[in-house]
Amino acid sequence: MKAMTYRGPYKLRVENKPEPKIEHPNDAIVRVELAAICGSDLHLYHGMMPDTRIGHTFGHEFIGTVVEVGGSVERLRVGDRVMVPFNIYCGSCYFCARGLFSNCHNVNPNATAIGGIYGYSHSTGGYDGGQAEMVRVPFADVGPSVIPDDIADEDALLLTDAFSTGYFGAQLADIAEGDTAVVFGAGPVGLAAARSCWLMGAGRVIVVDHLDYRLQKARDFAYAETVAFAQVGDIVRELKRMTDGLGADVAIDAVGAEADGHVIQHVTSAKLKMQGGSPVALNWAIDTVRKGGTVSVMGAYGPMFSAVRFGDAMNKGLTLRMNQAPVKRQWPRLFEHIRAGYLRPSDLITHRIPLDHIAEGYHLFSAKLDDIIKPVIVPAS
Known part of the structure; x- marks a missing residue:
C-alpha cells in the first residue's frame, strides 16, 4: 500500500509499505477514505516530539471502510464505514472505566501518562497512522463507530480529533x-x-x-x-x-x-x-x-x-x-449540534490533497501558505 513515511525533520515521502495485518483478535483493518493533517502533526514534522522514528506513518484523523476483522470483534463487520477517534484505548482499565480514554493504562508501553495515539511517534505507542491507504485499528469494538447516515463524511472526519478536541x-x-x-x-x-x-x-x-x-x-x-x-x-x-x-x-x-x-x-x-x-x-x-x-x-x-x-x-x-481529549465522549452531543444546524465542522476544511502529494500539503500547512486552515488527504485508491 501507499503510505506517508517520516524521513526526518521537514522530510517525508510516500512509499510502498506492507499492508497492515490482523495482529490480535480484537483488531480491524480499515481502508482509509479520508484523512487529515493536524496541527499537532506539525510538531512531529518539525522534529519537536521525542522518539519520532524514520519510516513512521503519521495521521490520527481518518475515516474509512472495514475490510477485515479479527476473530473477537463483535460490533463491526466488513463493509462498515467508520470514524476512528485518535485515542487508542482498551475500554476496560481503571481509566477507561472513568471515561479517561486518552489515559488508557494498557495500550502504551512507553509512558504511564498518556494512552495510545495513531501515528504520533513511539512515545504514544508507535502505532502507524491513517495517512495511508490502509491502517490497523486495535480494540476495534471500543474506539471506532459506524458513521451515522445523516453525518457527512467530512464532518465525521473532523470529529475524529480537531473539532472534538x-x-x-x-x-x-x-x-x-x-x-x-x-x-x-x-x-x-x-x-x-x-x-x-x-x-x-x-x-x-x-x-x-x-x-x-x-x-x-x-x-x-x-x-x-x-x-x-x-x-x-x-x-x-x-x-x-x-x-x-x-x-x-x-x-x-x-x-x-x-x-x-x-x-x-x-x-x-x-x-x-x-x-x-x-x-x-x-x-x-x-x-x-x-x-x-x-x-x-x-x-x-x-x-x-x-x-x-x-x-x-x-x-x-x-x-x-x-488533557488529551477523550474524543468518543464528545460525539453524541456534537452529533446533536450538527443535526440541529448549529455546527458544520467541515467548514474548516480549505484544502483537499491527494496522498501522493502529501509532502506539499505538509509544506503548505507548515509555512501557512495559500490561506490554509485544515488540509484533508485523499488516498489514491
Whole structure:
C-alpha cells in the first residue's frame, strides 16, 4: 500500500509499505477514505516530539471502510464505514472505566501518562497512522463507530480529533453563562474551541493569533472578536484593557509547543510568536485570565525548557484543567449540534490533497501558505 513515511525533520515521502495485518483478535483493518493533517502533526514534522522514528506513518484523523476483522470483534463487520477517534484505548482499565480514554493504562508501553495515539511517534505507542491507504485499528469494538447516515463524511472526519478536541477544550474551561473567553491560537482546534464557547454559554469570545487570514476565519466561523498579537505592544495588557482591567473569565491554550516551527529564544517579549517548545501561549493564558479564573490547555506539548508561571497561577487562585481529549465522549452531543444546524465542522476544511502529494500539503500547512486552515488527504485508491 501507499503510505506517508517520516524521513526526518521537514522530510517525508510516500512509499510502498506492507499492508497492515490482523495482529490480535480484537483488531480491524480499515481502508482509509479520508484523512487529515493536524496541527499537532506539525510538531512531529518539525522534529519537536521525542522518539519520532524514520519510516513512521503519521495521521490520527481518518475515516474509512472495514475490510477485515479479527476473530473477537463483535460490533463491526466488513463493509462498515467508520470514524476512528485518535485515542487508542482498551475500554476496560481503571481509566477507561472513568471515561479517561486518552489515559488508557494498557495500550502504551512507553509512558504511564498518556494512552495510545495513531501515528504520533513511539512515545504514544508507535502505532502507524491513517495517512495511508490502509491502517490497523486495535480494540476495534471500543474506539471506532459506524458513521451515522445523516453525518457527512467530512464532518465525521473532523470529529475524529480537531473539532472534538476544541469542543473538549471549551468544556474544560467550565464556562458560566455570560463569561468572557479568550482562545489563543486560530488553527482548527482553536477555531473549534472558540465556536464551542458559545454553545457553553459564553457572552464574549476573543481569539488571539498573528495571521490575518486565520483571524478572519475566527470572525467568520467562530463569530469572535480578534487580536493580532504581533500588532500590539503587550498582548496581556491589551487583553486586560479589553476586559475592564480584570482579565477574561477563562483562557484556552489551543497552541501547544509550537505553531510554525521557529524556536523561541526569549519568552519575555510580548511580540514573540507562539511556537518553539516553549510555554509562551500558556503563560499568556495564565497572565491574561482574571484572578479566580480558569485556564484550559489542549495544545500538544513535548519537552519544555522554559518555566511555566505556576507561581502566578497559584497566587491568582487559578484553576488549570488539561488533557488529551477523550474524543468518543464528545460525539453524541456534537452529533446533536450538527443535526440541529448549529455546527458544520467541515467548514474548516480549505484544502483537499491527494496522498501522493502529501509532502506539499505538509509544506503548505507548515509555512501557512495559500490561506490554509485544515488540509484533508485523499488516498489514491
